[in-house]
Amino acid sequence: MRQACVLLKHGELALKGRNRERFEHQLIDNVRRALDDLGPGVRVRRRRGVIVLSAPGRPGLPPTLLERAREIIGVSVVQPALRVDRTPEAAVAAALELAREARPDGSRPRFAVRAKRRHKDFPLSSTQLNALIGAAVNAELGWPVDLSHPDVEMAVEVDRREIFVSAARYSGLGGLPVGCSGRAMALISGGFDSPVAAHRAMRRGLACDFVHFTGAPLTGPSSAYKAYALVRRLARFQSGARLWIVPLGHVQKELSLAGAGSLHVVAQRRLMIRTAERLARAAGAQALVTGDSLGQVSSQTLSNLATVEQAATLPLLRPLLAWDKEEIMAEADRLGTGEISRLPDEDCCSLLAPRSVATRTTASSLERLERRLDVEATVDGLLAKARLLHLTPGREESPGTGPEERREPSAAAAS
Known part of the structure; x- marks a missing residue:
């Protein structure tokens, strides 16, 4: 499995306690309406703490999807990502692919890997996954590791059924979903x-x-x-x-x-x-x-x-x-x-x-x-x-x- 997607993350909604469910449903409704004219192939799925946008019936994501996602109020972070199988090997391959795309000229930026497991039954800990992917990128591409001030920060998120790997992160508008107030x-x-x-x-x-x-x-x-x-x-x-x-x-x-x-x-x-x-x-x-x-x-x-x-x-x-x-x-x-x-x-x-x-x-x-x-x-x-x-x-x-x-x-x- 290899699928391009976009992750939408919300910051302020995490503070809503028992009302969080209502706010998240409003945000998902708003996301669907905002992307409605991009075609029927765009899928909006809810994961724990994140919304996943994908287009499984199309060869790639709509070209305006990323820009449109950054204008949705209630979204704090927009991350283009690759969705891959839930294995360490798939995560390494996705990280290498994104690293090559990030620097097609062959330059060697300083980088860091930040792994997070939403479900702890994955065979590697977050620290072990960081080390595995970091070593592979360093060996294959010669990129130096810099955990304090990286030029490229690779995010690896282990979910229940898949892994999301990202090498880019954009700020969203933040705030509360329109309509919830x-x-x-x-x-x-x-x-x-x-x-x-x-x-x-x-x-x-x-x-x-x-x-x-x-x-x-x-x-x-x-x-x-x-x-x-x-x-x-x-x-x-x-x-x-x-x-x-x-x-x-x-x-x-x-x-x-x-x-x-x-x-x-x-x-x-x-x-x-x-x-x-x-x-x-x-x-x-x-x-x-x-x-x-x-x-x-x-x-x-x-x-x-x-x-x-x-x-x-x-x-x-x-x-x-x-x-x-x-x-x-x-x-x-x-x-x-x-x-x-x-x-x-x-x-x-x-x-x-x-x-x-x-x-x-x-x-x-x-x-x-x-x-x-x-x-x-x-x-x-x-x-x-x-x-x-x-x-x-x-x-x-x-x-x-x-x-x-x-x-x-x-x-x-x-x-």
Whole structure:
């Protein structure tokens, strides 16, 4: 037996005690969904502390399997490996094969062998297996052994029915499997912050739906397309997503006519929170997620954050509260959302914004303005105009066409 495979390992789930089974099942379901479009030959199997990906009905593994596996939240380590018979001789042969593949130019890196037995009935101890494989690689290829600072580290894992041998190890995203902590509605703009905040929420096990507020009809469609591109990128981490597009332009104009003045931005954010919460309840979400960072802009002072939060009855989560802008932008670039966020668009938050924004607000000062506006009727009007987009990460749009659009009938009726 000789079969190429990929091992997926999870770190944090080991701490879950009696709940570990539920988390592992969620992770396996997520892995299957993430790999579903790679073809029916990809097999997902659970082993003790590891998930094994293989393609027994195909000549080799799909070329994108490794990259796809590294984007599955909940996986801490991704290891391409060879699965071989449960004998010392098969383990030695696999190690030699992987060593030659790792250095096809014939160079002689320093190496180490790390063997582990999940089942102790194997005839050799871990130390003996290390010595056997190490001696073979040293004799055949001339590689020097260095247990402290190896250039190549070979992992050998003895399981119940087979041995896995690996010469490469990649970091995964870690975190908790998406969906194990429930569902949230993430408010997403075209900036750097909100996509990173949504991803951090996903890493804590929240499946996210999204809502984007545009300046339409006072602005063009650029921000909606930008939000679509950002959510499409984020959908790769949870195998799909839903995005609601809500036109806010008329309401922004009404706020100005109602005399919002320096309270305009905070009042607008409270309307966004109320609208997002109604959508969240209709979608079965239990929390809201925003990209707020304390003190980053004048609307995100502690006073203003508290005033905005008082408009919500669902928990309002702010994963980036203590992050600075450089940290956020670096993470956005790592996730692949940064290049999208840099594209120009017409941000609804700057539309009709006052010259100065109040930095110290209270709920009572906003409530007087909201009574003049008739908040409940305003939110009902926004929900009636909401558009729903379904995003599938593996599907490519035709050039020049827009995203798939569907009206969500329950959104306007949400209460």
